[in-house]
Amino acid sequence: MPGDPTARVPPRRRLPAPRSLPGQALLVLACAVVLVPCYFLVLGAFKTVPEFFSSPFSPPQSWGLDNFVEAWDEADLTTAFRNSVLITATSVLLSTACACLAAYAIARMTRGANLLQTLFVAGLVLPTQLIVIAAFVEMRWLGLIGTPWPVIILYAVYGLPLAVLLLTGFFRTLPPQLLEAAAIDGAGAWRQFALIALPLARVPIFTVILLNSVWTWNDFFVPLVFANHESLQTVPLAILNFYGENTTNYGLVFAGVTMSAIPVLAVYILMTRQFIGGVVAGAIKG
């Protein structure tokens, strides 16, 4: 990643081989444990239903992409992917933007900061599933049912507690002198925030974005209830439709799951360094 100080590797040096063999063995073992279910998943994505039951362990008879094509068409994944991207991008950006502002204020406030932080963190422990009916009535009253907005708003709201928690922790670690110096130079609160604090918080912001987007991307419950028209359906919801009671088409489920995981994995690999550097920078401070 450009500009990440931890990523600045000295030019072209052979990476050392790992010294500890037991450590290396453990890593390989751990990766195997992670990969076996994934192998099963990807294998399954190529199998027909009868193959699943006759030879669950062996590779598929053909590596054709039939399941992927069928899953894509039948679940209308074009629409679903478009909706998922829109909903994830909008809600995560909305929630991250709000959380940045709020977390900065909480970190810099002297009175009421703890109360506010507690209020936001409470969102992590409340039974959000049980309030869907009340939330639905509210959304209906606002005339938003039938649009993507209820889902976007609720994801933004449900993403706030974690974002506020992590970002407040980070902003508290910023040396106050840094901002005071800017204040002396005549920068107001907004400019201090936008020009000094925000750029420094780049890494924790990436972290929050990644954590919340993975969750939003994969969650099915909110769109299940609030985006109950086919044209609004998201990827996890579309895949859920293959998981029937009368017949479960395992191959289509697995093909769908594989396809839905690819974008997230790609983003993760692109952002690995940012991310790993980031999680802890915004660690929780009591």
Added chain:
Amino acid sequence: MNALSRRRFLQGAGGLLALGMTGGLTACGGGGTSGAEVRKTTAWIYRPEYRKAIDALVAEFAKAHPGIEVDMGYKPLAQYQTMLKTALVGGAAPDTFATNGAAGIWGDTGADNDYILPLTGKIPLDDLHPSVAKAVQYKGEVYGAPVQIFKIGVYYQKPVFEKHGVRPPTTWDELLSVSKTLTEKGVAAWSMPAQDMIMPYFFYHLAVNSIMGAGGYEELATGKRKLTDADLLPAAQLMVDMSKYFNKGYEAVAYAEGKALFAQGKTAMVIGGSSDYSGYLEINPQLNVGFMGFPTPKGGDPAALSGLSMAYVVNKKAARKDDAVAFASWLTGVEAQKVVLANLGLPSRKDVTPEGDDPRSTMMRSILQVAATPAWTDFPTTGGTSTAAYKDGAGIFSGRLSPRQFAQLLQDTIKPE
């Protein structure tokens, strides 16, 4: 931290934000505007795997009523109740929606809570099988348009039975001995997925009805007989005795997997309904199975269960009630019922019967010929037995509940009329 990366970051974030916002807004605006001449009516179905059959029904309806377009939503069964309740309470439920069984008529989402419109006079009750005609009525009104009935009995693998020289059992003794023989020969005798207790409940139900015979339901409903009566307790005991012939680890096997195991020929028998057959074929087109009623304790005619599988009800808050009613009542007509028979299961009309010699028609015909007793799930009086068994009945297999306690658990939910 250098200036370049800072600027890049802010630019990137700003760009993404703008993208997301405009995208969201266009998606919002694109939310389905319909032509002026075609009126839309919304509907829900609880089984996405019925998509092909339902699409065929909707297409057929479009031919009959070109002015009305049915906007069908396919919802996963496991979450159907959640979605439906929220939408009903929130006042945004579709104009018509399918009910899974008769509970949608008299249950929480039905007439008692004033969510659905009476259809009295719009459903051809006389043309329907008497059992479903009864199941869609509640407190003197007709509330549902029955789409298909179910007949639940026992499917068995013909080639497996032949290979091991056993015949379909007609008594409980034979049931036990056939299961034992098959198990000894290394064949898993039964698929009995018990994760959600649905199939075991119907096994027990079939066993009880096989003791009570045809008139038994009335006695149960009026309180003359109780599941805890000494002569009915053996039904619960039979579940325990049979459990050693169930598929490996059946206690936690999911419904869909249990069915698939049978369809793949990995097990020899399964409790199944008329609409399951198409699902089996999808998994295994070469399937060769027979359908029979449940054996009776001492011989006599094995009987299946029959009841309402699916009905459409009309939302009281439907925007255009007449269009919704038109769709629902059309579903009970001959054209629609033919589509049901060809794609789904057994039609609710008496006069639509399987013709032709293809395997599917033959199977449907043989299912229709099996005698049947009424299913408890059709009626508010006894419908609670299923939920009790699903929620708490698994104790019979773990030993937490004795057969008597299991019977008591279900009996407690029966409210005699």
Added chain:
Amino acid sequence: MIRQKSAFAWFLAPALFLYLGFLILPMVASLPLSLFDWSGAGPIRDFLGLDNFAAALRDTAFLEAALHNVWLFVALFLFTNTVSLGLAHLLDRRYALRDVYRAIIFLPYVLSTIAIGFIWQLMLSPSIGILNPMLEAVGLGSLTQVWLGDPQFALWCVIAAFAWQWNALSTVIYLAGLQNVPKELREAAVSDGAGAWQVFRHVTVPALAPSFSTVNVLLVIVAFRAFEIAYVITGPIGAPDGATLLMGVDIYSNAFATSSAASSTTTSMSYAMAQGVLLSITLGILAFGLLSYFGRRERNAR
């Protein structure tokens, strides 16, 4: 300073508006339901006072589910602070393929929880799963089990699935924490003659304090609000016979539907709400307790 304060009010406004309007408001509107008798549809029936709460505290299935959540927490806690921490330690060094290992370890986090539940359910199946055949293939045929069908193992299988997923995030958080440990400090300790364990104990662990608090506070929430993976693997009643029932699953089943095929006659949203409140209170005490505990430790460490 005064200008700053009013600016902070504006900073807080959007987040507070969303949060109060769409989380706290519906919550405040819903919580009183726990005092009534309401199935979740139709009219609200009688006022029950605290009866729902009393019933929940006497509900053996719910209490057993609570115990399962405690086991889940304990197991994940031990797992996280040994295995995940160890993996993070191994991934912290630089060597060939390190980034590949990192990507693989993080893989479970990007899969949807539904998919994870579904994969594990199929893998563990005694009929079509691959776990038993795999054990046989490596000569451990005697260890094959019916796994989920056996109440002795079922809960541990479900916990394993949770651990499989949770390991991804906790390893990455620890890894990030380890990268913040000043290299000079470690080198200085080594040149002072400290052994690997001593370096770990006296240099690494204190520097990891923020990671410990992040991981373990998230863990409390994950372990006590666990729902989807368990729901997919063992269904609405935690088969076999409640052996794997978790509080989240029980609450969901009571609130909406006991089973996919069930009529809705026995659901009780108000009862589920009471259970939810009890769970939130427990969780709140644990989470805030841990937060202040770690907060104090971090301040001391500084």
